[in-house]
Amino acid sequence: MHVNRTGIHSLEVPHEFDATGSFDVDVVNHGESLHVHLHLDDALSSVASIDAANHHIEADSERRIRVTVDGDGPVRGKLKVVTAYGAETRYVDVVVPEGGPENEPVIVDEELAKPQPKTETESEPLLEVLSTETLFAAGGGVLALVVGLLTLALTSDFLLTLGVLIVVAGALGALYLTVVR
Structure with a gap:
C-alpha cells in the first residue's frame, strides 16, 4: 500500500487480497510522516490479529506490519486502512480460504535426513567450554563445601550444624546448576 504518493x-x-496464511502489510510512505491505523472487521478478526x-x-520510508492468521477459513472480511486520524x-477485501495455516504443507529438505557433522563445541573438552566465571563460581562452591563440612x-x-547444612545444600545446588547448565 502507498501513502502520500498522489497527495x-x-x-x-x-x-482484494487472498491470505493463505499470515501476511505482511507493506506501507510505503512517499511524503511526510503520518499515522496509519489498521482494523480487522469482526469476520476477519475471528481468524486473524494485528499486534x-x-x-x-x-x-x-517503508514499514512492514504483520497480520497473523491463526484460524481456519473460509472467511471473507475487510481490512480497514485509515491515514492521518x-x-x-480505504477497505481491502481479505479472503482466508478453507484449510487455514495449520493445514499448510510442511516442506522438509532432504538434507535434514543426513547425519550432521559435530560442531567444534561438541568436540571440545569440558574445561575449554566452561567460562572463567563459571570455573571461579564452581571453585567457590567447592571451597564453601569443604569449609562447611570441616565446620560440621x-x-x-545444633544451630551451627543446621546453618552449615543449609550452606552445604546451597553450595551443592549451585554446583549442580553450574555443571548442568
Whole structure:
C-alpha cells in the first residue's frame, strides 16, 4: 500500500487480497510522516490479529506490519486502512480460504535426513567450554563445601550444624546448576 504518493494523506490499497496464511502489510510512505491505523472487521478478526492498530510511518520510508492468521477459513472480511486520524479511509477485501495455516504443507529438505557433522563445541573438552566465571563460581562452591563440612565435623552445636547444612545444600545446588547448565 502507498501513502502520500498522489497527495498529502493519500492512500492507495488493493481492492482484494487472498491470505493463505499470515501476511505482511507493506506501507510505503512517499511524503511526510503520518499515522496509519489498521482494523480487522469482526469476520476477519475471528481468524486473524494485528499486534498494534496504530503505526507511525516516518517520512519517505517503508514499514512492514504483520497480520497473523491463526484460524481456519473460509472467511471473507475487510481490512480497514485509515491515514492521518481519519483523513483518508480505504477497505481491502481479505479472503482466508478453507484449510487455514495449520493445514499448510510442511516442506522438509532432504538434507535434514543426513547425519550432521559435530560442531567444534561438541568436540571440545569440558574445561575449554566452561567460562572463567563459571570455573571461579564452581571453585567457590567447592571451597564453601569443604569449609562447611570441616565446620560440621568439628562442632557439636545444633544451630551451627543446621546453618552449615543449609550452606552445604546451597553450595551443592549451585554446583549442580553450574555443571548442568
